[in-house]
Amino acid sequence: MxxxxxxxxxxxxxxxxxxxxxxxxxxxxxxxxxxxxxxxxxxxxMETCQLTIFAADHGIADEGVSAFPKEVTRQMVLNFLQGGAAANVFAKTVGAELRVVDAGIAGQPFDMEGLLDRRIAPGTQSFLSGPAMTQVQCEAALEAGRDLGVGGDWDAVAYGEMGIANTSSATVLTHKLTGAPIDAIIGRGTGLDDAGLARKRDILTRASARTGELTAIGALCEYGGFEIAMMAGAMQGAAQAGRIVIVDGFIASSAALVAVRMAPEARKAMVFAHGSAETGHRKMMAAMDAQPLLQLGLRLGEGTGALLAWPLLRAAAxxxxxxxxxxxxxxxxxx
Known part of the structure; x- marks a missing residue:
């Protein structure tokens, strides 16, 4: 033996x-x-790969931390379902399956074929004045993600996200879980100008000051998004099932950081696809002792970088x- x-x-x-x-x-x-x-x-x-895009809205978007309005989350989900996004194009190019999950999009539930409904609520609360979600909601999102991660028979899985203002969640999560200062993590997200970046920095600094030291699940409740929580759970579930988890960029790495802090054994399943152009991504990588495979200047999300790394895993096997x-x-x- x-x-x-x-x-x-x-x-x-x-x-x-x-x-x-x-x-x-x-x-x-x-x-x-x-x-x-x-x-x-x-x-x-190492023959099959599947990308799951988790979509949800964030209450912190109402504070003006993003260059785009919250409605774009819903509009982009429709774009995914119609096959028009970069993630759709790249998935087709590299031969990966793609599915989209409603983890908590603002507005009424969708009634569309091809969308998985796992919505926890129509978006989180603004974490400027209180927790983004309750512990019950957080645990429900994690469990829904674990179920999705365990299911299926793909050799590798990739996870993407869509959620206006989710760079703000990822920034404060990273700050709380690594101790790195907000200024060393914060970035322009979807393209904030200098004034917008200054406003975002002020809001996130005030929001982070509400709480002291937090556990991973505590930080997720206070500052996370439903898509980030569900993605963290999916990473844990996929690792438990013995699948390679291809981690995308800044937002997906914040979910990976939460997943690893909650279940350290999940780290051995993770391959980090690329180094994001977002400033704080290097802090995340250092916290997980990770080296990204590609350096392409990407900052889109959606799992696009993870898809581009998939052929390297096939080549290795x-x-x-x-x-x-x-x-x-x-x-x-x-x-």
Whole structure:
């Protein structure tokens, strides 16, 4: 029976015996090791990927922290369902499935085919003056996410989001969970000008001062969004099911940070797709000891960066399964 130690040794030898100089495939070799270790096999499967976009509205948007009105959340969900967003295009390009979840969009519930209804409430409360959500709501969002993460049979999952003002939630969550100052995390989000950024900084600073040190679930209740909470739960569920979780950018990484603080074992399933252009993303990466695969200057969300990273995971598994060894190819090993 192969032990964890002998498995790691056998896996490293399999990688090293491919027809290449030792370590020459860099991060691809690291990915192959992570995938094979998560699946506990020397011949891992990495053929199917599914993107779930969680959408919800934020009460803090009413305080003027975003360049776009709250109505854009609903409008973009319609765009996803009609196939017109960047996430739709990229999903088609890389052969990933896509689904959209209403986690808590303002207004009346949708009645549209293709939208999963998991709405907790029609948006959170403004966290400037009180908690964004109750603990009951937070736990319901986490549980709904876990159910979605556990279900299905994809080899990898990616999670995206849509929610006007959710960079504000992600900023304060990161501040509370890492201790990094607001000024080191805050960014322009959907394109705030200098005056808008100053207003956002003032509002988030005052909001964060309402509370002291918080647990992960406490921070989520106080400052999170329903889509962030549901995404954190989905990441936990997918990790529990032994799936690779491709983490997108700034907002998705705030959900990953919450998920890891609540369930540290979920970290081994996570692959971080790209370094966001949002200022605070580096703080998140440092807090999770993560190195993003790509640097593309993205700050869109929707899971777009995660989709672009998916082919790298397929390539890593294919390298392990299909690339010839020195013995197979009749090539001399390194001296």
């Amino acid at each position: 192969r032990t964890e130690t002998t498995f790691a040794t056998d896996l490293q030898r399999k990688i090293d015996m491919k027809t290449k100089p030792l370590g020459s495939l860099g991060r691809i070799e690291e990915l192959a090791t992570q995938i094979a270790s998560l699946q506990a096999t020397l011949t891992p499967r 294919d390298m392990l399964n299909e690339m010839a060894s020195f013995d197979d190819a009749g090539v001399s090993e390194p001296a």
